[in-house]
Amino acid sequence: MGSCCPVCRADAGERLLGAGNVPIMMHRLHATAEAARKAARGTLDLLRCHSCGLVWNAAFDPERLRYDASYENSQAHSPAFLDHMRARADAILKAIPRGEDLDCLEVGCGQGEFLDCVVERAGGRLRHAEGFDPAFRRQPGKTSTYEIHKAQFDGHTAGLLVNPPNVVVTRHTIEHVADPVGFLASIREALGPRSRALMCVETPDVDWILENNAVHDFFYEHCCIFTSAALAIALQRAGFEGAAVDRVFGRQYLWATARAGAGRERPLPAAAARPVAHTDLKNGFVQFWTEQVRAARERGPVALWGAGAKGGTFALLVDAAGELIDHAIDINPGKQGHYLPGSGLPVVSPGASATRRPATVFVMNPVYLDEIGKVASAAGIQADLIPVN
Numbered sequence: 001m002g003s004c005c006p007v008c009r010a011d012a013g014e015r016l017l018g019a020g021n022v023p024i025m026m027h028r029l030h031a032t033a034e035a036a037r038k039a040a041r042g043t044l045d046l047l048r049c050h051s052c053g054l055v056w057n058a059a060f061d062p063e064r065l066r067y068d069a070s071y072e073n074s075q076a077h078s079p080a081f082l083d084h085m086r087a088r089a090d091a092i093l094k095a096i097p098r099g100e101d102l103d104c105l106e107v108g109c110g111q112g113e114f115l116d117c118v119v120e121r122a123g124g125r126l127r128h129a130e131g132f133d134p135a136f137r138r139q140p141g142k143t144s145t146y147e148i149h150k151a152q153f154d155g156h157t158a159g160l161l162v163n164p165p166n167v168v169v170t171r172h173t174i175e176h177v178a179d180p181v182g183f184l185a186s187i188r189e190a191l192g193p194r195s196r197a198l199m200c201v202e203t204p205d206v207d208w209i210l211e212n213n214a215v216h217d218f219f220y221e222h223c224c225i226f227t228s229a230a231l232a233i234a235l236q237r238a239g240f241e242g243a244a245v246d247r248v249f250g251r252q253y254l255w256a257t258a259r260a261g262a263g264r265e266r267p268l269p270a271a272a273a274r275p276v277a278h279t280d281l282k283n284g285f286v287q288f289w290t291e292q293v294r295a296a297r298e299r300g301p302v303a304l305w306g307a308g309a310k311g312g313t314f315a316l317l318v319d320a321a322g323e324l325i326d327h328a329i330d331i332n333p334g335k336q337g338h339y340l341p342g343s344g345l346p347v348v349s350p351g352a353s354a355t356r357r358p359a360t361v362f363v364m365n366p367v368y369l370d371e372i373g374k375v376a377s378a379a380g381i382q383a384d385l386i387p388v389n
Protein backbone atom coordinates (compact mmCIF):
# COMPACT_ATOMS: atom_id res chain seq x y z
CA MET A 1 0.00 0.00 0.00
CA GLY A 2 2.97 2.32 0.39
CA SER A 3 3.89 5.03 2.88
CA CYS A 4 1.45 7.77 1.76
CA CYS A 5 -1.88 7.90 3.70
CA PRO A 6 -4.53 6.23 1.50
CA VAL A 7 -7.25 8.50 2.93
CA CYS A 8 -5.92 12.07 3.30
CA ARG A 9 -2.76 11.57 1.19
CA ALA A 10 -0.45 13.01 3.85
CA ASP A 11 3.02 11.61 3.25
CA ALA A 12 5.13 9.23 5.32
CA GLY A 13 3.12 7.96 8.26
CA GLU A 14 4.94 7.10 11.48
CA ARG A 15 5.74 3.46 12.19
CA LEU A 16 3.31 2.05 14.76
CA LEU A 17 3.97 -1.68 14.82
CA GLY A 18 5.62 -4.37 12.74
CA ALA A 19 5.27 -8.15 12.67
CA GLY A 20 6.50 -10.70 10.16
CA ASN A 21 5.01 -14.09 9.43
CA VAL A 22 1.40 -13.39 10.46
CA PRO A 23 -1.43 -15.48 8.95
CA ILE A 24 -3.05 -13.45 6.19
CA MET A 25 -6.58 -14.76 6.80
CA MET A 26 -7.58 -14.99 10.45
CA HIS A 27 -11.17 -15.96 9.62
CA ARG A 28 -10.36 -18.83 7.29
CA LEU A 29 -11.30 -22.14 8.87
CA HIS A 30 -8.89 -25.06 8.85
CA ALA A 31 -9.96 -28.70 9.07
CA THR A 32 -6.74 -29.93 10.71
CA ALA A 33 -4.19 -28.46 13.11
CA GLU A 34 -1.46 -29.18 10.58
CA ALA A 35 -3.21 -27.24 7.79
CA ALA A 36 -3.87 -24.39 10.26
CA ARG A 37 -0.15 -24.16 11.15
CA LYS A 38 0.72 -24.03 7.44
CA ALA A 39 -1.68 -21.12 6.80
CA ALA A 40 -0.30 -18.57 4.33
CA ARG A 41 1.65 -15.76 6.04
CA GLY A 42 2.33 -12.11 5.38
CA THR A 43 3.85 -9.01 6.96
CA LEU A 44 2.34 -6.30 9.14
CA ASP A 45 4.01 -2.94 8.69
CA LEU A 46 1.53 -0.62 10.37
CA LEU A 47 1.94 3.10 9.74
CA ARG A 48 -0.09 5.86 11.38
CA CYS A 49 -1.02 9.08 9.57
CA HIS A 50 0.19 12.12 11.49
CA SER A 51 -2.70 14.12 10.04
CA CYS A 52 -5.94 12.03 10.02
CA GLY A 53 -4.77 9.23 12.34
CA LEU A 54 -5.54 6.37 9.93
CA VAL A 55 -3.49 3.23 10.60
CA TRP A 56 -2.65 1.17 7.53
CA ASN A 57 -0.47 -1.78 6.61
CA ALA A 58 2.16 -0.57 4.15
CA ALA A 59 3.04 -4.24 3.40
CA PHE A 60 -0.57 -5.22 2.57
CA ASP A 61 -1.10 -7.04 -0.74
CA PRO A 62 -4.80 -7.34 -1.64
CA GLU A 63 -3.97 -9.99 -4.25
CA ARG A 64 -3.18 -12.44 -1.46
CA LEU A 65 -6.66 -12.35 0.08
CA ARG A 66 -9.53 -14.38 -1.25
CA TYR A 67 -12.95 -14.01 0.35
CA ASP A 68 -14.90 -17.13 -0.49
CA ALA A 69 -17.30 -19.54 1.17
CA SER A 70 -14.59 -20.82 3.58
CA TYR A 71 -14.52 -17.36 5.20
CA GLU A 72 -16.37 -17.43 8.53
CA ASN A 73 -16.64 -14.30 10.65
CA SER A 74 -20.25 -14.25 11.77
CA GLN A 75 -20.81 -12.77 15.24
CA ALA A 76 -24.56 -13.10 14.99
CA HIS A 77 -24.61 -16.03 17.43
CA SER A 78 -23.98 -13.59 20.27
CA PRO A 79 -27.07 -11.95 21.84
CA ALA A 80 -24.99 -8.84 22.64
CA PHE A 81 -23.95 -8.53 19.02
CA LEU A 82 -27.51 -9.13 17.81
CA ASP A 83 -28.68 -6.31 20.10
CA HIS A 84 -26.02 -4.10 18.57
CA MET A 85 -27.14 -4.92 15.01
CA ARG A 86 -30.78 -4.28 15.89
CA ALA A 87 -29.81 -0.89 17.33
CA ARG A 88 -28.03 -0.04 14.07
CA ALA A 89 -31.07 -1.09 12.02
CA ASP A 90 -33.21 1.16 14.24
CA ALA A 91 -30.75 4.04 13.72
CA ILE A 92 -31.13 3.63 9.94
CA LEU A 93 -34.93 3.68 10.17
CA LYS A 94 -34.79 6.79 12.36
CA ALA A 95 -32.57 8.55 9.83
CA ILE A 96 -35.01 8.30 6.93
CA PRO A 97 -37.94 10.71 6.93
CA ARG A 98 -41.17 9.56 8.57
CA GLY A 99 -43.52 8.20 5.92
CA GLU A 100 -40.69 7.19 3.60
CA ASP A 101 -40.18 3.47 2.97
CA LEU A 102 -36.80 1.77 3.13
CA ASP A 103 -34.87 0.55 0.08
CA CYS A 104 -31.72 -0.85 1.65
CA LEU A 105 -28.51 -1.99 -0.04
CA GLU A 106 -25.79 -3.66 2.03
CA VAL A 107 -22.29 -3.89 0.53
CA GLY A 108 -20.35 -6.76 2.12
CA CYS A 109 -23.41 -8.37 3.70
CA GLY A 110 -21.74 -11.64 4.78
CA GLN A 111 -24.43 -14.27 5.22
CA GLY A 112 -27.22 -11.68 5.50
CA GLU A 113 -27.37 -11.42 9.30
CA PHE A 114 -27.69 -7.63 9.28
CA LEU A 115 -30.27 -7.68 6.48
CA ASP A 116 -32.26 -10.09 8.67
CA CYS A 117 -32.22 -7.42 11.40
CA VAL A 118 -33.22 -4.70 8.93
CA VAL A 119 -36.15 -6.80 7.71
CA GLU A 120 -37.21 -7.56 11.29
CA ARG A 121 -37.01 -3.96 12.52
CA ALA A 122 -38.41 -2.24 9.40
CA GLY A 123 -41.58 -4.34 9.22
CA GLY A 124 -44.03 -2.66 6.87
CA ARG A 125 -41.61 0.20 6.13
CA LEU A 126 -39.36 -2.12 4.12
CA ARG A 127 -39.90 -1.77 0.38
CA HIS A 128 -36.83 -3.67 -0.73
CA ALA A 129 -33.50 -4.96 0.57
CA GLU A 130 -30.54 -6.52 -1.18
CA GLY A 131 -26.92 -7.31 -0.47
CA PHE A 132 -23.64 -8.10 -2.19
CA ASP A 133 -20.93 -10.41 -0.85
CA PRO A 134 -18.51 -12.75 -2.64
CA ALA A 135 -18.34 -14.88 0.57
CA PHE A 136 -22.09 -15.57 0.55
CA ARG A 137 -22.71 -19.29 1.00
CA ARG A 138 -26.41 -19.98 0.58
CA GLN A 139 -27.90 -20.43 -2.87
CA PRO A 140 -27.72 -17.05 -4.61
CA GLY A 141 -30.99 -15.55 -5.63
CA LYS A 142 -34.16 -14.36 -4.07
CA THR A 143 -35.05 -15.22 -0.50
CA SER A 144 -38.49 -14.48 0.81
CA THR A 145 -37.56 -11.00 2.04
CA TYR A 146 -34.38 -9.86 0.33
CA GLU A 147 -31.94 -10.71 -2.40
CA ILE A 148 -28.22 -11.46 -2.07
CA HIS A 149 -25.77 -11.34 -4.97
CA LYS A 150 -22.70 -13.54 -4.53
CA ALA A 151 -20.41 -10.85 -5.94
CA GLN A 152 -18.30 -7.87 -5.01
CA PHE A 153 -20.28 -4.64 -5.44
CA ASP A 154 -18.63 -2.41 -8.04
CA GLY A 155 -19.30 -0.53 -11.26
CA HIS A 156 -19.78 -3.81 -13.16
CA THR A 157 -22.10 -5.58 -10.72
CA ALA A 158 -24.10 -2.43 -9.85
CA GLY A 159 -26.27 -3.28 -12.85
CA LEU A 160 -27.67 -6.20 -10.83
CA LEU A 161 -29.35 -3.75 -8.42
CA VAL A 162 -33.10 -4.22 -8.56
CA ASN A 163 -34.12 -0.96 -6.84
CA PRO A 164 -32.27 2.34 -6.39
CA PRO A 165 -31.55 2.33 -2.62
CA ASN A 166 -32.27 5.27 -0.31
CA VAL A 167 -29.92 3.71 2.27
CA VAL A 168 -26.57 2.03 1.61
CA VAL A 169 -24.83 0.34 4.50
CA THR A 170 -21.42 -1.27 4.65
CA ARG A 171 -20.36 -2.85 7.93
CA HIS A 172 -16.93 -4.27 8.76
CA THR A 173 -15.84 -4.19 5.14
CA ILE A 174 -13.97 -0.93 4.48
CA GLU A 175 -11.14 -1.94 6.86
CA HIS A 176 -10.39 -4.83 4.46
CA VAL A 177 -9.96 -2.53 1.45
CA ALA A 178 -6.57 -1.14 0.35
CA ASP A 179 -8.17 1.87 -1.40
CA PRO A 180 -11.03 2.90 0.92
CA VAL A 181 -11.72 6.20 -0.90
CA GLY A 182 -11.94 4.33 -4.24
CA PHE A 183 -14.25 1.76 -2.61
CA LEU A 184 -16.65 4.46 -1.34
CA ALA A 185 -16.37 6.40 -4.61
CA SER A 186 -17.37 3.31 -6.60
CA ILE A 187 -20.51 3.05 -4.44
CA ARG A 188 -21.22 6.78 -4.93
CA GLU A 189 -20.81 6.41 -8.69
CA ALA A 190 -23.00 3.29 -8.89
CA LEU A 191 -25.84 5.18 -7.14
CA GLY A 192 -26.06 7.63 -10.04
CA PRO A 193 -25.67 11.42 -9.96
CA ARG A 194 -29.22 12.16 -8.78
CA SER A 195 -29.08 9.85 -5.74
CA ARG A 196 -29.14 11.45 -2.27
CA ALA A 197 -29.01 8.07 -0.54
CA LEU A 198 -27.91 7.86 3.07
CA MET A 199 -24.55 6.09 3.36
CA CYS A 200 -23.80 4.25 6.64
CA VAL A 201 -20.38 2.81 7.45
CA GLU A 202 -19.41 0.72 10.47
CA THR A 203 -15.76 -0.12 11.12
CA PRO A 204 -13.39 -0.58 14.10
CA ASP A 205 -12.12 2.58 15.82
CA VAL A 206 -8.33 2.65 15.95
CA ASP A 207 -8.41 5.18 18.81
CA TRP A 208 -10.23 2.57 20.95
CA ILE A 209 -7.60 -0.04 20.02
CA LEU A 210 -4.75 2.29 20.94
CA GLU A 211 -6.38 3.62 24.13
CA ASN A 212 -6.99 0.02 25.28
CA ASN A 213 -3.66 -1.42 24.11
CA ALA A 214 -5.62 -4.03 22.17
CA VAL A 215 -2.63 -5.14 20.11
CA HIS A 216 -4.40 -8.43 19.28
CA ASP A 217 -6.79 -6.28 17.23
CA PHE A 218 -4.10 -5.63 14.60
CA PHE A 219 -4.04 -8.33 11.93
CA TYR A 220 -3.42 -8.69 8.22
CA GLU A 221 -6.99 -8.59 6.89
CA HIS A 222 -7.60 -5.17 8.48
CA CYS A 223 -5.34 -3.12 6.23
CA CYS A 224 -6.96 0.27 7.08
CA ILE A 225 -8.15 1.09 10.58
CA PHE A 226 -9.91 4.42 10.93
CA THR A 227 -10.23 7.32 13.32
CA SER A 228 -13.50 9.25 13.12
CA ALA A 229 -11.66 12.05 11.26
CA ALA A 230 -10.20 9.61 8.72
CA LEU A 231 -13.62 8.07 8.07
CA ALA A 232 -15.25 11.49 7.56
CA ILE A 233 -12.49 12.50 5.14
CA ALA A 234 -12.80 9.23 3.19
CA LEU A 235 -16.56 9.74 2.79
CA GLN A 236 -16.18 13.34 1.70
CA ARG A 237 -13.41 12.60 -0.80
CA ALA A 238 -15.63 9.86 -2.26
CA GLY A 239 -18.54 12.25 -2.92
CA PHE A 240 -20.62 11.95 0.27
CA GLU A 241 -21.62 15.06 2.24
CA GLY A 242 -22.22 16.02 5.85
CA ALA A 243 -20.48 13.05 7.47
CA ALA A 244 -21.30 12.52 11.14
CA VAL A 245 -19.47 9.85 13.11
CA ASP A 246 -20.67 8.16 16.32
CA ARG A 247 -18.95 5.61 18.52
CA VAL A 248 -20.98 2.46 19.11
CA PHE A 249 -20.64 -1.04 20.65
CA GLY A 250 -18.85 0.03 23.81
CA ARG A 251 -16.99 2.65 21.71
CA GLN A 252 -15.18 -0.12 19.78
CA TYR A 253 -16.74 0.76 16.42
CA LEU A 254 -17.28 3.92 14.42
CA TRP A 255 -20.70 4.45 12.84
CA ALA A 256 -20.61 7.11 10.12
CA THR A 257 -23.54 8.51 8.16
CA ALA A 258 -23.35 10.82 5.15
CA ARG A 259 -25.46 11.72 2.10
CA ALA A 260 -24.63 10.99 -1.50
CA GLY A 261 -23.61 14.47 -2.63
CA ALA A 262 -24.03 16.50 -5.79
CA GLY A 263 -20.29 16.36 -6.44
CA ARG A 264 -19.40 19.92 -5.51
CA GLU A 265 -15.95 20.36 -4.01
CA ARG A 266 -16.08 21.17 -0.32
CA PRO A 267 -13.26 21.71 2.13
CA LEU A 268 -12.22 18.53 3.89
CA PRO A 269 -13.09 18.14 7.59
CA ALA A 270 -10.30 19.22 9.91
CA ALA A 271 -8.08 16.39 11.02
CA ALA A 272 -5.62 16.27 13.83
CA ALA A 273 -4.47 12.86 14.98
CA ARG A 274 -4.24 12.59 18.73
CA PRO A 275 -0.74 11.82 19.92
CA VAL A 276 -0.44 8.29 21.28
CA ALA A 277 2.21 6.85 23.52
CA HIS A 278 3.01 3.68 21.67
CA THR A 279 6.60 3.05 22.53
CA ASP A 280 7.02 -0.65 22.19
CA LEU A 281 3.28 -1.23 21.90
CA LYS A 282 3.65 -4.82 20.76
CA ASN A 283 6.46 -5.88 23.09
CA GLY A 284 4.68 -4.42 26.11
CA PHE A 285 1.53 -6.38 25.24
CA VAL A 286 3.42 -9.62 24.55
CA GLN A 287 5.41 -9.37 27.77
CA PHE A 288 2.43 -8.57 30.00
CA TRP A 289 0.04 -11.18 28.59
CA THR A 290 2.66 -13.92 28.28
CA GLU A 291 3.28 -13.52 32.01
CA GLN A 292 -0.46 -13.70 32.73
CA VAL A 293 -0.95 -16.80 30.59
CA ARG A 294 2.16 -18.48 32.03
CA ALA A 295 0.96 -17.82 35.60
CA ALA A 296 -2.50 -19.14 34.70
CA ARG A 297 -0.98 -22.31 33.23
CA GLU A 298 0.53 -23.06 36.67
CA ARG A 299 -3.06 -23.25 37.99
CA GLY A 300 -4.39 -25.61 35.29
CA PRO A 301 -5.43 -25.71 31.61
CA VAL A 302 -5.79 -22.35 29.85
CA ALA A 303 -8.39 -21.50 27.21
CA LEU A 304 -9.27 -18.48 25.06
CA TRP A 305 -12.84 -17.31 24.52
CA GLY A 306 -13.31 -16.00 20.98
CA ALA A 307 -11.93 -17.81 17.94
CA GLY A 308 -11.96 -14.79 15.67
CA ALA A 309 -9.02 -12.67 14.59
CA LYS A 310 -8.43 -11.40 18.16
CA GLY A 311 -8.14 -14.94 19.56
CA GLY A 312 -5.96 -16.19 16.72
CA THR A 313 -3.64 -13.19 17.02
CA PHE A 314 -3.50 -13.39 20.82
CA ALA A 315 -2.49 -17.09 20.69
CA LEU A 316 0.35 -16.34 18.27
CA LEU A 317 1.57 -13.32 20.25
CA VAL A 318 1.66 -14.87 23.73
CA ASP A 319 2.13 -18.58 23.00
CA ALA A 320 4.13 -18.83 19.78
CA ALA A 321 5.47 -22.26 20.73
CA GLY A 322 1.96 -23.58 21.43
CA GLU A 323 2.81 -24.77 24.96
CA LEU A 324 0.54 -22.72 27.20
CA ILE A 325 -2.96 -22.55 25.72
CA ASP A 326 -5.07 -25.71 25.44
CA HIS A 327 -7.99 -24.62 23.25
CA ALA A 328 -10.19 -21.79 22.03
CA ILE A 329 -13.93 -21.57 22.75
CA ASP A 330 -16.49 -20.09 20.35
CA ILE A 331 -20.28 -20.14 20.30
CA ASN A 332 -20.34 -20.00 16.48
CA PRO A 333 -21.02 -23.63 15.37
CA GLY A 334 -19.35 -22.77 12.05
CA LYS A 335 -16.01 -22.43 13.85
CA GLN A 336 -16.28 -25.39 16.24
CA GLY A 337 -14.31 -28.49 15.21
CA HIS A 338 -11.87 -26.33 13.23
CA TYR A 339 -8.40 -24.95 14.02
CA LEU A 340 -7.05 -21.42 14.43
CA PRO A 341 -4.73 -20.25 11.64
CA GLY A 342 -1.06 -20.15 12.62
CA SER A 343 -1.29 -21.63 16.13
CA GLY A 344 -3.39 -24.66 15.17
CA LEU A 345 -5.38 -24.37 18.43
CA PRO A 346 -8.59 -26.43 18.36
CA VAL A 347 -11.85 -24.46 18.46
CA VAL A 348 -14.52 -26.08 20.63
CA SER A 349 -18.04 -25.38 21.91
CA PRO A 350 -18.53 -24.23 25.53
CA GLY A 351 -19.79 -27.75 26.36
CA ALA A 352 -16.71 -29.42 24.88
CA SER A 353 -14.50 -26.92 26.71
CA ALA A 354 -16.03 -27.91 30.06
CA THR A 355 -14.81 -31.51 29.56
CA ARG A 356 -11.24 -30.17 29.14
CA ARG A 357 -11.59 -28.46 32.54
CA PRO A 358 -9.92 -25.09 31.93
CA ALA A 359 -8.90 -23.28 35.13
CA THR A 360 -8.54 -19.94 33.36
CA VAL A 361 -10.28 -18.52 30.30
CA PHE A 362 -8.91 -15.36 28.69
CA VAL A 363 -11.77 -13.41 27.14
CA MET A 364 -10.70 -11.77 23.88
CA ASN A 365 -13.30 -9.00 23.84
CA PRO A 366 -14.33 -7.48 27.21
CA VAL A 367 -17.63 -6.27 25.73
CA TYR A 368 -18.92 -9.87 25.88
CA LEU A 369 -17.80 -10.58 29.46
CA ASP A 370 -21.31 -10.72 31.02
CA GLU A 371 -22.72 -12.84 28.23
CA ILE A 372 -19.72 -15.21 28.34
CA GLY A 373 -20.01 -15.55 32.13
CA LYS A 374 -23.59 -16.80 31.73
CA VAL A 375 -22.82 -19.17 28.83
CA ALA A 376 -19.74 -20.55 30.62
CA SER A 377 -21.56 -21.36 33.85
CA ALA A 378 -24.50 -22.89 31.95
CA ALA A 379 -22.00 -25.13 30.11
CA GLY A 380 -20.33 -26.17 33.39
CA ILE A 381 -17.05 -24.32 32.86
CA GLN A 382 -15.58 -23.53 36.28
CA ALA A 383 -12.77 -21.18 35.35
CA ASP A 384 -11.58 -17.67 36.15
CA LEU A 385 -12.59 -15.39 33.28
CA ILE A 386 -9.93 -12.78 32.54
CA PRO A 387 -10.79 -10.04 30.04
CA VAL A 388 -7.93 -9.03 27.75
CA ASN A 389 -7.93 -5.21 27.82
Ligand SMILES: [Zn+2]
Pocket residue numbers: 005006007008009010049050051052053054230
Ligand atom coordinates in the same frame (compact mmCIF):
# COMPACT_ATOMS: atom_id res chain seq x y z
ZN1 LIG B 1 -4.24 10.58 6.70
